[in-house]
Amino acid sequence: MKSNNNLKPQDILILLKISTLGEQEWYQHTLSEDLNISQSEISECLTRSKYSGLIDASRKKVNLLNLLEFIQHGIKYVFPQQPGPIVRGIATAHSASPLDKEIQSDQNYVWPYARGDMRGQAIQPLYKSVPKAILKDKKLHEVLALVDAIRVGKVREQHLAISLLKERLQHTQ
Incomplete structure (x- = not known):
C-alpha cells in the first residue's frame, strides 16, 4: 500500500x-x-x-x-478559512501581535478557546492544538497569526503579513 x-x-x-x-x-x-x-x-x-x-x-x-x-x-x-460566528478565543490574524499595531479593525478574529480573552469571529486554526500550544510560545503565536492573516486577510493585510513573517523567520536562521 x-x-x-x-x-x-x-x-x-x-x-x-x-x-x-x-x-x-x-x-x-x-x-x-x-x-x-x-x-x-x-x-x-x-x-x-x-x-x-x-x-x-x-x-x-x-x-x-x-x-x-x-x-x-x-x-x-x-488550507482555506472563512471567518465564522462570534466566539470567545485567542486573538489571531490582524487582531494579534504584530499586526494589531499596524491594522485597525472593528472586527476581531480569534481561534475558538473557552479560556480566551477576546471575542471575535472564529478562525479555525491550522490544527486543533494551536490555542494551547501558543499559550506558552509567543514567537509561535505571532507567526501563526501572520499565517492566518494570509489565509483570511485582505490584500494589504496579506502583503504586510508576508513581509513580517519573512522578517521573523529569517532572523531565526
Whole structure:
C-alpha cells in the first residue's frame, strides 16, 4: 500500500515551530509535548515535509525559502478559512501581535478557546492544538497569526503579513 505524501495542516504548524527555534536543538518528543501532537504524527509530518521539499534530507532543518514560498502563494488555497460566528478565543490574524499595531479593525478574529480573552469571529486554526500550544510560545503565536492573516486577510493585510513573517523567520536562521 502506497503512503499518502500530501501535506496536512499540522505539517505547517510543526515546520513553523521548528523555524522559530532557529539554531536551537530540538527533538521529536519535545515538539510533541510543545504542540500537543503525537510523536508518530511528528514523524509522519517530517516524512511528508521531506517529500515536499520543505525540510532537508536529515529532517532537521526547514527549507525556509520553500516554506515561505508555499505560505505566500499556496496556503490560502490549500488550507482555506472563512471567518465564522462570534466566539470567545485567542486573538489571531490582524487582531494579534504584530499586526494589531499596524491594522485597525472593528472586527476581531480569534481561534475558538473557552479560556480566551477576546471575542471575535472564529478562525479555525491550522490544527486543533494551536490555542494551547501558543499559550506558552509567543514567537509561535505571532507567526501563526501572520499565517492566518494570509489565509483570511485582505490584500494589504496579506502583503504586510508576508513581509513580517519573512522578517521573523529569517532572523531565526
